[in-house]
Amino acid sequence: MAVKNCVNFIxxxxxxxxxxxxxGLIRSELGQTxxxxxxxxxxxxxxxxxxxxxxxxxxxxxxxxxxxQPTPENEVAITKVNxxxxxxxxxxxLGLITNNSASAVTDIQVExxxxxxxxxxxxxxxxxxxxxxxxxxxxxxxxxxxxxNLPKLYKIKAAxxxxxxxxxxxxxxxxxxxxxxxxxxxxVHITGKIINNSGQSVVINRLAAATFDKEGQIITAGAATVFxxxxxxxxxxxxxxxxxxxxxxxxxxxDYKVYIDSESASPANIFTINIFQPPYxxxxxxxxxxxxxxxxxxxxxxxxxxxxxxxxxxxGNVLDAASLDLPLPAxxxxxxMPYDIEGWGxxxxxxxTLPQVTSFSLQWDPYWTWxxxxxxxxxxxxxxxxxxxxxxxxxxxxxxxxSTGPVENTVVIVGLRNKTTGQIVGADYTTILxxxxxxxxxxxxxxxxxxxxxxxxxxxxxxxxxxxxx
Numbered sequence: 469m470a471v472k473n474c475v476n477f478i479x480x481x482x483x484x485x486x487x488x489x490x491x492g493l494i495r496s497e498l499g500q501t502x503x504x505x506x507x508x509x510x511x512x513x514x515x516x517x518x519x520x521x522x523x524x525x526x527x528x529x530x531x532x533x534x535x536x537q538p539t540p541e542n543e544v545a546i547t548k549v550n551x552x553x554x555x556x557x558x559x560x561x562l563g564l565i566t567n568n569s570a571s572a573v574t575d576i577q578v579e580x581x582x583x584x585x586x587x588x589x590x591x592x593x594x595x596x597x598x599x600x601x602x603x604x605x606x607x608x609x610x611x612x613x614x615x616x617n618l619p620k621l622y623k624i625k626a627a628x629x630x631x632x633x634x635x636x637x638x639x640x641x642x643x644x645x646x647x648x649x650x651x652x653x654x655x656v657h658i659t660g661k662i663i664n665n666s667g668q669s670v671v672i673n674r675l676a677a678a679t680f681d682k683e684g685q686i687i688t689a690g691a692a693t694v695f696x697x698x699x700x701x702x703x704x705x706x707x708x709x710x711x712x713x714x715x716x717x718x719x720x721x722x723d724y725k726v727y728i729d730s731e732s733a734s735p736a737n738i739f740t741i742n743i744f745q746p747p748y749x750x751x752x753x754x755x756x757x758x759x760x761x762x763x764x765x766x767x768x769x770x771x772x773x774x775x776x777x778x779x780x781x782x783x784g785n786v787l788d789a790a791s792l793d794l795p796l797p798a799x800x801x802x803x804x805m806p807y808d809i810e811g812w813g814x815x816x817x818x819x820x821t822l823p824q825v826t827s828f829s830l831q832w833d834p835y836w837t838w839x840x841x842x843x844x845x846x847x848x849x850x851x852x853x854x855x856x857x858x859x860x861x862x863x864x865x866x867x868x869x870x871s872t873g874p875v876e877n878t879v880v881i882v883g884l885r886n887k888t889t890g891q892i893v894g895a896d897y898t899t900i901l902x903x904x905x906x907x908x909x910x911x912x913x914x915x916x917x918x919x920x921x922x923x924x925x926x927x928x929x930x931x932x933x934x935x936x937x938x
Contacts, residue, residue: 562689806895860916
């Protein structure tokens, strides 16, 4: 009887333990903040500026739909914020900074911090600010890219943590032929031309752009990939801003804005550089556009030269722009060098704009062209073998150091010149980093991407090889 009562007592105790545990579990679940099932969003904005906080539940693709906060007077403040996952799975957090104060500012720093629903910080870093300085009334985008997986993202905080006063000699430039292109590979491009109608020389410190939907919300933003840094009075030059796009939502883009940090400048050095016209163009078997030609230093000093190119449609709109630093950064007086500009944006990205191209322009950038003291030594280069397949012309050979001393960082350029017209119809290069001793040699391989209609028998090849003293 005592054993039976003991067993009953034990069973009763176990029942009470289970019952109390269940009650505690219920209370715990009722008091717990639910975790979001998808990446977070912005629907609530803090009223304390110049920072912006947003919380909510995001749609699964377009990361943030933030509400716009009234811009405070006499403040440098964040006025917009958004975020998205791009087509390669990288997060982009972006927004606008507006200088509503009466003074110019520089060295702006924006700290972006990401939280989960319980307020635990997931990530914190400074964003990239598109423009270096802001005059009163000006704005600039900021962006932060994060490749981390953020399944618990719930809250975004963007705060201005630093700024300094500065004196600016702001000088405005004009825009022409601007347009937006969305390519087939998830890229958004803003292209156009900047014109200096001020009557003074101008330096362009930075250039950026952003796109917006019909509510004025920022969709994408970024700094210029291609732009000129100096314009004399009356001159113009192309620009391109390329931005990764969200996985969806680009159809909402209906507007864009270009932001320019430009100031008056002293006249730049004017070198005598000849860019032979017209350029030769072709599309290789990978769909990339090549604009080729030859540039000559007609001055008396050795130069490092940067080239800019633009593609225009029949209405004068800039379809694309690209830049190139010459592969050999030391063009001696009287020398010529082939170039191949292939780093295009939408024209290389399936944007269906290539058939619209009717003309090209080429120019050199005075800001990024300068006298170089480093001496490159001419070397002897021979081609031992060359062949063509469906995609490349392959050239192999040797470089011989016949100079009096060792060389390193040897640049080997192979060019193709049409036998009839004399035009450059193909060019590429390689760099031999290893030191080549006096009397020594090194092997090289240069692949030239070719078009489907190239006739190898119509062109002669030539080789330029130069190395620098250690």
